[in-house]
Amino acid sequence: MGERVEAFRRLGGQPNRFKESGNLVFERFAELYPVAYEEGTLSTKTKELLALAISIVRDCEDCITYHLIRLRELEATRDELYELFALTLVVGGSTVIPTLRRSAAFAEELEEDARQGAETQT
Amino acid sequence: MGERVEAFRRLGGQPNRFKESGNLVFERFAELYPVAYEEGTLSTKTKELLALAISIVRDCEDCITYHLIRLRELEATRDELYELFALTLVVGGSTVIPTLRRSAAFAEELEEDARQGAETQT
Amino acid sequence: MGERVEAFRRLGGQPNRFKESGNLVFERFAELYPVAYEEGTLSTKTKELLALAISIVRDCEDCITYHLIRLRELEATRDELYELFALTLVVGGSTVIPTLRRSAAFAEELEEDARQGAETQT
Amino acid sequence: MGERVEAFRRLGGQPNRFKESGNLVFERFAELYPVAYEEGTLSTKTKELLALAISIVRDCEDCITYHLIRLRELEATRDELYELFALTLVVGGSTVIPTLRRSAAFAEELEEDARQGAETQT
């Protein structure tokens, strides 16, 4: 498994302090969040693409990791991701380039993982 | 015609100082820009939605005007726009609410214009 | 009544398109929002001050209007607001100065309104 | 005199609430601010160009007005400004375009004012 996926899973394995805190805001936000991504007039995949674009422009590395994993599960192709990267470059400017590079490298890592997983199963 | 469309067109009617300046960067950027929105693995409509989401989060009012006009031409429905608005609210936070309100009001203005245009033609 | 308050109320008088849209995300967010400001270990006033500081740094003018009105209702004093403005200047940098100027002028408008209201009642 | 210059001067004509407030932070910041722009190893003009670029990317309209007026006084040429605009477009992305358009129009307004002033004097 790739290094960035592993780091992300380790993070996911931490105790969820917000949930355990009993603070109602976190609980409600956790309920609200998946509703925003539900299959609707826009598909879940399109919504994940939108969230990815915002995360790139806001430079939230862990958000990008999360949405790229989701998009992999939703079978977004490399070409789709690169067209999104190209658009965020034009709209967001050259300061997003390092983020795009890391994102493209991570997307490739995920592809590789998926390929190996598929081979293992057969 | 709605007030915000008119203001936008007035702006468009101004001399294009950048083009006239002979500065090569503006010329090249003007050529590059439409390429990023071309129909590809992602549709032009999806790309316009991505640009709209970024523009909302960066709070670029004139960018929003432009992309909403484009999305109207591409026949994006009200439900599609509202699902995008809902997503940017969750991802972008409550500081985008005033921008979303103005955007929704403007989208309605555009719908109204389109309806009247259609009636005039018949 | 001051001009900016009036403009804000006019906005509030508009149809609430998001509520009417039936989109569940807006409904849930509208329920979640007041929970975040509830009197708790931090007071509602402190939470409004936090929201004001974020709104200044993100340059969301209508958010600032809203939180200044709320803080007026919660009887935040001019000195408290100016200490907050001073802090956001140091933390946020000189690009927040124009926003701070408009905010201070608006806070004075609200004070004036409150004073006149109090005089009318006696 | 152009409209945007006038609006800016009107703003300048307002009472300086921060100075009058007696809050020490504003006083000290007001002393610190000009030091950052002093002629040094970098010229005042270069520093004003840097401040203008940041103001464009942070979309602070009144900051831009201020720095363009300063740069006019320092005799920055139209070509210099357009090269700066071109750079902020590439680094900052297409969301700065509306800001750049308004900035270029305002720079022209300032040029026009200067030309008329020069003619009046002769």
Added chain:
Amino acid sequence: MGERVEAFRRLGGQPNRFKESGNLVFERFAELYPVAYEEGTLSTKTKELLALAISIVRDCEDCITYHLIRLRELEATRDELYELFALTLVVGGSTVIPTLRRSAAFAEELEEDARQGAETQT
């Protein structure tokens, strides 16, 4: 001592290049900075909370480390911090979640350190 505290102290142990540079701006800013946090109509603790909220939204990790250490010294409780985190989530949007998670983990690290320190003393 926790890892993040250690890294922060190591950073603090570096030569203060700005102070040594003799550049007057850094010197004046260093004098101005503590004034903004002085006990006033707003308490130092409230001001630190404001600075923390801005740092979260601007995603400045080292700023967050600094303000969390300060808030620990000022005896801010876990509940107070979680209410602030909840508010920044609602106002700032889901892109702050990874930052909030790391901040909560670090706040716990600081609590643990304080507890052990207290035990050692008795």
Added chain:
Amino acid sequence: MGERVEAFRRLGGQPNRFKESGNLVFERFAELYPVAYEEGTLSTKTKELLALAISIVRDCEDCITYHLIRLRELEATRDELYELFALTLVVGGSTVIPTLRRSAAFAEELEEDARQGAETQT
């Protein structure tokens, strides 16, 4: 060679996924980019300083690395960089301080490298 330079070079040694992707947007952007930095009415050095200031305010660490290397090649002095740092502090606010510290440390690393390189040659 310093650690940060090495990390940067390693990144540069990665396959250029965007170029290889055949996506026309990346190709065109790669052509456009150097044009924005060409010696013109503003010097290449001034343009690199502008890009550095924007990168600091947008907190793009790899962008800063890149522009500091370029500015080293263009023989920008330590004093010039510190005056730029001082200005971005005043305009950008205290949240840029950690970024400035790392940038100053890296600039020193580059100076050191250059000095050793010069000694080796003689």
